[in-house]
Each structure stands twice: as structure tokens, then as C-alpha cells.
Amino acid sequence: MTQAAAEPLLEVSGLVKHFPLTRGILFKKQIGAVKAVDGVDFHLDRGETLGIVGESGCGKSTVAKMLVNLEKPTEGAIKYKGEDITRLSGKALKAVRRNIQMVFQDPYTSLNPRMTVGDIIGEPYDIHPEVAPKGDRRRRVQELLDVVGLNPEYINRYPHQFSGGQRQRIGIARGLALRPEIIVADEPVSALDVSVQAQVINLLDRLQAEFELSYVFIAHDLSIVRHISDRVGVMYLGRIVETGKDVEIYDHPTHPYTQALLSAVPLPDPEAREHRERIILHGDVPSPANVPSGCRFRTRCWKAQERCTLEVPLLAVPAEFRLVEGPAAHDSACHFAEEKRVVPPEGPAEPPRTPADGMP
Ligand SMILES: Nc1ncnc2c1ncn2[C@@H]1O[C@H](COP(=O)(O)OP(=O)(O)OP(=O)(O)O)[C@@H](O)[C@H]1O
Ligand code: SF4
């Protein structure tokens, strides 16, 4: 995690992905839309990690897929070094895609069981042979295995011969194969045991410094994101509702949804756990096909008032914090934003550190 540069490496504005809801078999008629992503803005500076957090179904993976061009946005721009990549095609798009790679959530299903590890890691070279000439691929793949802490001699093994943590290392090696600048990691440790999670996070941390990577790191657990992120964006029902530096979000949250999420993070200290206020959210997350008017969090917010039904709160520094400098003055999409510390100053539990990020 290093210093931010002047121009963002990635700048996302007004990003929208609506999946049409249709009826009829022969003559399909659109009867609505699943608003999976509904107006998302953020930037990623060179060398930093942006954590994106939110409950299941809030649109995190859809954002990730749009960043790596696995889904086309309905609207909005994704600027990479100032150029809108949603408008590119052909060679120009291929060149950009090389620089933005993805690591997937589930190391059990994301690796083809019929391919050897060598073929899986080296597959991106089929699309970009200029990065590794045919005769040099084996050596490159072995180098990558070594970099992610796996024995280079495992090159001819199959995914089922590896543990979950090792498989995620294979997924990371594949993500690194084209030497990208940005890695979008979609819940890369959610499917792993806690002790293995720490090892994989440590590995990502080390690789970030070694390969000068910038990360978009997606998770639904705020405690995992804190460990690795410089900044955090909290998503709810297709939008970012609060964003700021890690200390601003964890120690000075102003949005009720962030406060509720924080009140559920695991705390290692039993006394802190006992004195921590739990904020229980009532009701289910509304369907993204039927987003509430005004503030989309209002159906579960304990502070909701009439204004929340009528007016959409914008993601900006709330008026009451604009004139004061300090950690509460960060973007929060709430009409009644208030600072509230939910976790004790030492912060939520960090995943247990291991002496090295050796093989799980
Ligand atoms: N191809 C699709 N067609 C229709 N709806 C979709 C499609 N992909 C995703 N959705 C819907 O969009 C919403 C957001 O999904 P997404 O996978 O982005 O959420 P997520 O935050 O990654 O959730 P999770 O934490 O469970 O991975 C969900 O309601 C999902 O059902
Ligand atoms: S705008 Fe209203 S409903 Fe939305 S988070 Fe703020 S207080 Fe709650």
C-alpha cells in the first residue's frame, strides 16, 4: 500500500448495470429491470487498495465484472488512465484488458478441473502471446508458481490435488500472468478458512509491493477489508452509500448502514464485545428490481423520516461536516448523517498474522 498519485489510475462515474426482466417465450417483453448497479462512482489511485463492502446481492460482483469487461455497463464510464474503456473495442480494448485482471471468489469452481495448473496459469498467454513466447511459457509459469508460494514442480498437477488456499494461489498466479497494473479481487478469501484467509491476504499484500499493483478488493466482511484497504466504499442495493479512508469509515462512520455493518464485525476482546452496541437491521434487503424511493436504505433505517422517502441523498460530504475538518468529513449519502463510533479505537479483529505467507 503506497502513496496516491495525482491522476487516478481508474475512475468510475455513473456506472449502471440493469438486467432486463422479461416475460413471454417467443415474444419477449421487458417488464422491468434488476438494478444490480445503479449509479456508482469511485476512483482508484496507483498503488492503493480500495475495499468495496456490502451484503450479498448489493452489486459488488457486477461492478467487478464491468471493470474487467465481463459485463457491459448499461450506462456510465470507466476511465483507465483518463480513457473511457467502455467505448473501446478491438486491439485497444485487448491492450487495456491485459492491465486489469480479476481474481475470483471460489477457488473450487473457478479453475477448470480438466486443465493442469500449468495450462490454467498460462492460458492468458494464448490471448496475449506477445507477453510470453511459446518456448518461454513453462519457465514463466514456474516462476509464477514460485512467486505465489507454490512448488514450481506442481506445474503438471490438476486443481483437485490442491487445498482451497493453494487453489486461490493458482488463481492469483493466473491473475498475475500478464503483469497487470490492477487486480480486481472479488471476495478472494471468502470461501477459505480463517487461518488460510490471513495467509492469502498476506500474499496479496506482498505481491502488491513486489509488482506495484493496485487492488479493488471486494468483501462482505468489513474486518477483512480493513486489513488490506487504504480506502473503503460501502455498497447498499446498487450504490455506494459511504466512502472514505479506512480510519474515517471504521472509526468515524456517519451512515447508518455502515454503522450497522460495523456493529457486527468480530472483536477479539471479550470486554469490548460485551460493551459494543449491536445494531440489528430489521427486514430484508429490498429486491433490486423494486428499489425504494428516496433513500434506498430507508426501509431498514431506524432514523428514517419523511424526507428520506422523498429525496435521494447524494454521496457527498454532508453539510454539517463541510465546515469542520476531520475524519467525519467524508462522503456519506444520508440526509441525517451523524458520527457514531461503533467499534472501540483499536478497531475490529485483524485476521491472525502468520510468520510467513507459506503454503496453507
Ligand atoms: N446476469 C444477471 N441477470 C439478472 N440478474 C443478475 C445477473 N447477475 C446478477 N444479477 C442480480 O444483480 C444483483 C447483484 O448481484 P451481484 O452478484 O453483483 O451481487 P454481489 O454483491 O456480488 O453478491 P454476493 O455477495 O452474493 O456475491 C443480484 O440481485 C443478482 O441476483
Ligand atoms: S437518508 Fe434517511 S433513511 Fe437514508 S440512511 Fe439517512 S436517515 Fe436513514
Ligand SMILES: [Mg+2]
Ligand atoms: Mg459477488
